[in-house]
Amino acid sequence: MKVLVTGGAGYIGDSAVEYLLNRGDHVTVLDNLMYGHSYMRHHNNLTFVRGDITEQHLTNKLVYDNDAVLHLAAIVGDGACAANPERTIEVNQDATLGIANACFNYKKRMVFASTCSVYGANNNLIDEDSPTNPLSLYAGTKLKAEAYVRQVPEHYIFRLGTLFGLSTEHARLRCDLVANILTYKACLGEKLTVFGGDQYRPLLHVRDAGELMGLACSTVPFDATSRPPNAYGTYILSDRNCTILKLAETILSVCDLPRTQLEVTEIAFEDQRNYKVSDKRRGKFWLTRFPLIVGIREIQKIVEEGRIANVWDVQHHNARYTKEVLND
Incomplete structure (x- = not known):
């Protein structure tokens, strides 16, 4: 084809x-x-x-x-x-x-x-x-x-x-996705601040x-x-539904980091999205191959090996790049 x-x-x-x-x-x-x-x-x-x-x-x-x-x-x-x-x-x-x-x-x-x-x-x-x-x-x-x-x-x-997670070696890296950025921050010893934490994401x-x-x-x-x-x-x-709080806890557990890095605040976050999705069609037509733990370990490895010069570089962040470069 x-x-x-x-x-x-x-x-x-x-x-x-x-x-x-x-x-x-x-x-x-x-x-x-x-x-x-x-x-x-x-x-x-x-x-x-x-x-x-x-x-x-x-x-x-x-x-x-x-x-x-x-x-x-x-x-x-x-x-x-x-x-x-x-x-x-x-x-x-x-x-x-x-x-x-x-x-x-x-x-x-x-x-x-x-x-x-x-x-x-x-x-x-x-x-x-x-x-x-x-x-x-x-x-x-x-x-x-x-x-x-x-x-x-x-x-x-x-x-x-x-x-x-990581795509291929030829693809652009994104550091602005919630699981990726929380893993980066955890591996760099930063606090994981979770606002409420009960919001679900698939x-x-x-x-x-x-x-x-x-x-x-x-x-x-x-x-x-x-x-x-x-x-x-x-x-x-989707592979699984997960609350933001559970995601942060899973990252710390997989990376063998102390829970003291987690900070939960009741201050409302501006992103009000919250949804859990059905998996009734997954398995019937397709199977996912890469669970959350795989993505966390991928990010942990590249951080620990120093493969990213600057996690906060705008090229890895869609919104910041659009605002600071494309709209400049």
């Missing part, structure tokens, strides 16, 4: 690209390298195109030339989107509409990365049919983009849980996200534990 991966040089993207290449597909990566990093993956079946998904003449041609589209390119996260609302709508909504129209016109499969943030704050167990309640521009643009993707006959929409390793969405691009049969869902539509991707 020939697969177009938008945002293929990113945190999720290169995990998907690696999976597709290992499967024998030809992959075209479309990426604007907005975070200033380079993309050094080399493979005979890999084509890299430096470009922006808002360039509709370019995306139309690339969609036409491929069998399936994995659409990952987006401005991701509440803070990054709030920093430039106009650009966010242009990228997350308008460009997705253009790609969806091309997939519809050229009869291509479209796989789209959405987010569990579309559910907002909800104390009930959530599944794919639960009401949505986006609380941010990011979640709102993703929800609107979902409607465009549903017009494509062969489509998969994956609402991703909160990601963690957690998912980044490599599981990349591999499972790559799997959905396939039209070839798979065995019972490694196959795309048997019906096109919307699916939640």
Whole structure:
């Protein structure tokens, strides 16, 4: 197969690209390298195109030339989107509409990365049919983009849980995700301050996200534990539900660090999202391979070996990079 991966040089993207290449597909990566990093993956079946998904003449041609589209390119996260609302709508909504129209016109499969943030704050167990309640521009643009993707006959929409862990050696590192940043701070001897801590997040390793969405691009049969869902539509991707407090406690336990590093405060945090998701479809169509403990140990190892020059460098933080560099 020939697969177009938008945002293929990113945190999720290169995990998907690696999976597709290992499967024998030809992959075209479309990426604007907005975070200033380079993309050094080399493979005979890999084509890299430096470009922006808002360039509709370019995306139309690339969609036409491929069998399936994995659409990952987006401005991701509440803070990054709030920093430039106009650009966010242009990228997350308008460009997705253009790609969806091309997939519809050229009869291509479209796989789209959405987010569990579309559910907002909800104390009930959530599944794919639960009401949505986006609380941010990011979640709102993703929800609107979902409607465009549903017009494509062969489509998969994956609402991703909160990601963690390391992607591939070619991918950009993200230090602004809750499990990653808490692990960094713990390993550096800093206090883990948890606001309340009862908020739930559905957690998912980044490599599981990349591999499972790559799997959905396939039209070839798979065995019972490694196959795309048997019906096109919307699916939640998550490995486990975890409160922020339990996450912090798990990090300290795995890293063999004292609980005295944990500080719980009742001061309300500005992020009011709270949701637990059902796992009724996980195991039926796919299995996750990388549990939370794997992601924690990955981060612990690179911190202890000094592999990150500066955890707080803006290139590792979506919102800060958008505010301090792109909007400068």
